[in-house]
Amino acid sequence: MTDSQRRVRVLVAKPGLDGHDRGAKVIASAFRDAGFEVIYTGLHQTPEMIVSAAVQEDVDVVAMSVLSGAHMTLFPRVKELLDEAGADHVLVTGGGIIPEADMEALEARGVGRLFGPGTRTTDAIAYVKEWFAQRETV
Amino acid sequence: MPDSSAQSTTADLAKRFRAGQVAALARAISIAEDQRPGFEELLHELLTAGPTASRVGMTGPPGAGKSSLVAHVAHAYRAQEERVGIVAVDPTSPFSGGALLGDRIRMNDLATDAGIFIRSMATRGSLGGLAATTKEVLDLVDAFGFERVLVETVGVGQTELEITAAADTVVVVLVPESGDAVQAMKAGLMEIADIFVVNKADRPGAPRLAKEIRQALHLRAGHGVQEPSGHHGVDLTQVARDARPTSTPAVDSEGWDIPVLETNALDGTGVEALVEALGRHRAWLDSSGELDARRRDRARGRVRDVVEREMRRAAWSSMKLQAALDEGVDRIATGAATPYSVARELLAQLLR
Ligand SMILES: Nc1nc2c(ncn2[C@@H]2O[C@H](COP(=O)(O)OP(=O)(O)OP(=O)(O)O)[C@@H](O)[C@H]2O)c(=O)[nH]1
Ligand SMILES: [Mg+2]
Numbered sequence A: 001m002t003d004s005q006r007r008v009r010v011l012v013a014k015p016g017l018d019g020h021d022r023g024a025k026v027i028a029s030a031f032r033d034a035g036f037e038v039i040y041t042g043l044h045q046t047p048e049m050i051v052s053a054a055v056q057e058d059v060d061v062v063a064m065s066v067l068s069g070a071h072m073t074l075f076p077r078v079k080e081l082l083d084e085a086g087a088d089h090v091l092v093t094g095g096g097i098i099p100e101a102d103m104e105a106l107e108a109r110g111v112g113r114l115f116g117p118g119t120r121t122t123d124a125i126a127y128v129k130e131w132f133a134q135r136e137t138v
Numbered sequence B: 001m002p003d004s005s006a007q008s009t010t011a012d013l014a015k016r017f018r019a020g021q022v023a024a025l026a027r028a029i030s031i032a033e034d035q036r037p038g039f040e041e042l043l044h045e046l047l048t049a050g051p052t053a054s055r056v057g058m059t060g061p062p063g064a065g066k067s068s069l070v071a072h073v074a075h076a077y078r079a080q081e082e083r084v085g086i087v088a089v090d091p092t093s094p095f096s097g098g099a100l101l102g103d104r105i106r107m108n109d110l111a112t113d114a115g116i117f118i119r120s121m122a123t124r125g126s127l128g129g130l131a132a133t134t135k136e137v138l139d140l141v142d143a144f145g146f147e148r149v150l151v152e153t154v155g156v157g158q159t160e161l162e163i164t165a166a167a168d169t170v171v172v173v174l175v176p177e178s179g180d181a182v183q184a185m186k187a188g189l190m191e192i193a194d195i196f197v198v199n200k201a202d203r204p205g206a207p208r209l210a211k212e213i214r215q216a217l218h219l220r221a222g223h224g225v226q227e228p229s230g231h232h233g234v235d236l237t238q239v240a241r242d243a244r245p246t247s248t249p250a251v252d253s254e255g256w257d258i259p260v261l262e263t264n265a266l267d268g269t270g271v272e273a274l275v276e277a278l279g280r281h282r283a284w285l286d287s288s289g290e291l292d293a294r295r296r297d298r299a300r301g302r303v304r305d306v307v308e309r310e311m312r313r314a315a316w317s318s319m320k321l322q323a324a325l326d327e328g329v330d331r332i333a334t335g336a337a338t339p340y341s342v343a344r345e346l347l348a349q350l351l352r
Helices: A022-033 A047-056 A071-084 A098-106 A123-138 B003-018 B022-032 B039-046 B066-079 B101-108 B134-144 B163-166 B182-185 B206-220 B235-243 B270-290 B290-317 B319-334 B339-350
Strands: A009-013 A037-038 A061-066 A091-096 B054-059 B084-090 B099-101 B116-122 B149-150 B169-174 B195-198 B259-263
Touching: A009 A022, A009 A047, A022 A037, A022 A091, A022 B099, A037 A091, A037 B054, A047 A071, A047 B022, A047 B116, A047 B270, A061 A071, A061 A123, A061 B084, A071 A091, A091 A123, A098 B003, A123 B206, B003 B022, B003 B039, B003 B290, B022 B039, B022 B134, B039 B134, B054 B163, B066 B084, B066 B101, B066 B149, B066 B169, B066 B259, B084 B099, B084 B101, B084 B134, B099 B101, B099 B116, B099 B169, B101 B163, B101 B339, B116 B134, B134 B163, B163 B290, B182 B206, B182 B259, B195 B206, B195 B270, B259 B270, B270 B290, B290 B319, B290 B339, B319 B339
Parallel strands: A009 A037, A009 A061, A037 B099, A061 A091, B054 B149, B054 B169, B084 B116, B084 B149, B169 B195, B195 B259
Antiparallel strands: none
């Protein structure tokens, strides 16, 4: 099996205290149906838990669903901890109720593309596939 | 990837692995799991010390509580300051090739403990309850220095024979809802269990199922029901064991009375007894020589796996053999040969 044929591994995480993981479950199932290997860790994940799982599972992508409004702290924190753990090759992406301006600010800080309410799961899948294909060729 | 860079990456990875870097273990697992180029060299490099960890497998039907029990047992070992590596297998979707790996959900309170390593694996089409490379992954986790290695199979509830080749001790987890002991017998679970656990003991039917399993085990062992307790540690059984070839089935009740325990993985009732039973089984494995026999069986199986894989690769990567196959197929089409005669010709070429 060549590297380009290998499965995309994605950690789908639901940080924060709110108890809604419907969005996370929807994206986790959609990723599975797109052929990704999805590690789903459930509710109430701290950035430390997310990064520890991402390292152990050697994932390519961390996808977070953030509805609590804490996206400006959560996304950069996870990115920062991943970098500290030597996992700066991991794509941090996700979705939630995130204003356009915040998305841009986060991208400038090394976070990948984020998806607002109403985006289709197919967009996120296409984005991850494209990112993965591009990374494999470098 | 050019060879020299692959080699230097392997050496660098091995160095970081030996230095105890978790990311290096995680990457080594990915390389073995994907069977990426050079994975066998990497395993050769990293597995020099041989197995030292105590390996426990948990198997049983979907939702029986395997992950929850793994988490409890891991906690108990952590309380004894032992480091625990966990490998949990979930199924690959036959439709998309993707997988939803959810065993970590039950292990969240272990997530940031530096003495714990958890890895999820998808079956990737393998049917025996484990993935094709789970055994290699367990070897890596062992070699990294974990004293305890716990592996959870896919919950298929059918003959999960693979687990007996991967673990020293097999725990079969059932629940009152799994039906009666006859179903467990039909599924072949009596033959693979070193320890039976009836989980969800908070629900009605658990004591009844436990009792049925005990009766079935006694009948199977040929004891009838007259002999309530066992005879472990007797020298005569030891002699009998030593006389047998090492490739005997992984489980029998000679000298080991298979315990049937009841647990509640929600509140942890019965977990202490399970940990104690695991300890007793490990001591029995050591004193009976069975641990050595099981490890030898594992090593034998691993060598055969690699030889078969290499034979296959050698066969189908040879241009000469491919040409002979094409030519043979032509003759089969005209009735001048059969698949069996062509296969014989190819084998003669390959093994020359
Ligand atoms: N009532 C009750 N529920 C339990 C018990 N143990 C586990 N559960 C619940 O049963 C469900 C499945 O538990 P898991 O530990 O995920 O079971 P599993 O065997 O690992 O499941 P799969 O890996 O999907 O086959 C969860 O909702 C648990 O909370 C128990 O002793 N009693
Ligand atoms: Mg499980």
